[in-house]
Amino acid sequence: ETGVTQTPRHLVMGMTNKKSLKCEQHLGHNAMYWYKQSAKKPLELMFVYSLEERVENNSVPSRFSPECPNSSHLFLHLHTLQPEDSALYLCASSQVAGGNTEAFFGQGTRLTVV
Amino acid sequence: DAKTTQPPSMDCAEGRAANLPCNHSTISGNEYVYWYRQIHSQGPQYIIHGLKNNETNEMASLIITEDRKSSTLILPHATLRDTAVYYCIVRVFNTGGFKTIFGAGTRLFVKA
Numbered sequence: 001e002t003g004v005t006q007t008p009r010h011l012v013m014g015m016t017n018k019k020s021l022k023c024e025q026h027l028g029h030n031a032m033y034w035y036k037q038s039a040k041k042p043l044e045l046m047f048v049y050s051l052e053e054r055v056e057n058n059s060v061p062s063r064f065s066p067e068c069p070n071s072s073h074l075f076l077h078l079h080t081l082q083p084e085d086s087a088l089y090l091c092a093s094s095q096v097a098g099g100n101t102e103a104f105f106g107q108g109t110r111l112t113v114v
Numbered sequence: 115d116a117k118t119t120q121p122p123s124m125d126c127a128e129g130r131a132a133n134l135p136c137n138h139s140t141i142s143g144n145e146y147v148y149w150y151r152q153i154h155s156q157g158p159q160y161i162i163h164g165l166k167n168n169e170t171n172e173m174a175s176l177i178i179t180e181d182r183k184s185s186t187l188i189l190p191h192a193t194l195r196d197t198a199v200y201y202c203i204v205r206v207f208n209t210g211g212f213k214t215i216f217g218a219g220t221r222l223f224v225k226a
Contacts, residue, residue, distance in 0.1 A: 002157065002159075004157075033213070033214075035216075042216045042217055042218050042219065043158070043216040045213060045214075045215060045216075048213060056213070088155065090157050090158070092157075092158075092214070094214070100146055100163075100165070102148060102160040102163060103160070103214045104160065105157030105158045105159070106157050107156055107157045108155070108156070108157050110155065
């Protein structure tokens, strides 16, 4: 148990559906992240939130829409996805400042787009 | 882009030490070296980190060269449950703070 909880663990959705991934951290951290891990590829950083403000968007398509209502919660809203968006989506959190702090990861949501 | 390079895979016999190398020749003075591992289809798990001194915890030891351009993660007595992908990461500072950027990692196979 890392203190970062993601729901759901598994999700199957059609290309016309709208769904949301949820992440919650109980660590008092101020930064939260979304990563995407496709089959046989390294983790790709998608979004970074610091103190509830988005500070980085790594050229992610607009069909992925993040939301950070407070420092403990992070959402990833999904709409009109493509089959190639099927992947493991991981949420992480860390302290905002300082390089001397590790990121804690959730168990991920396994997304399948059909 | 990842700032580290690692061998794609390694084998280790159960009970022996696993030594996983990593090159990070462009590391900056304020950047820490982190190691994570990821067991299949789970989230990455933090192992250890360091700046310039060698570090040891209950999971592993981290040896950082004096010039900080490379490091080695040592699992002193590898078990079958240590089979995973091991990521060596330099925590990069950019706008908004530090970020953890992953490379391809090393897939460690521990064999009985």
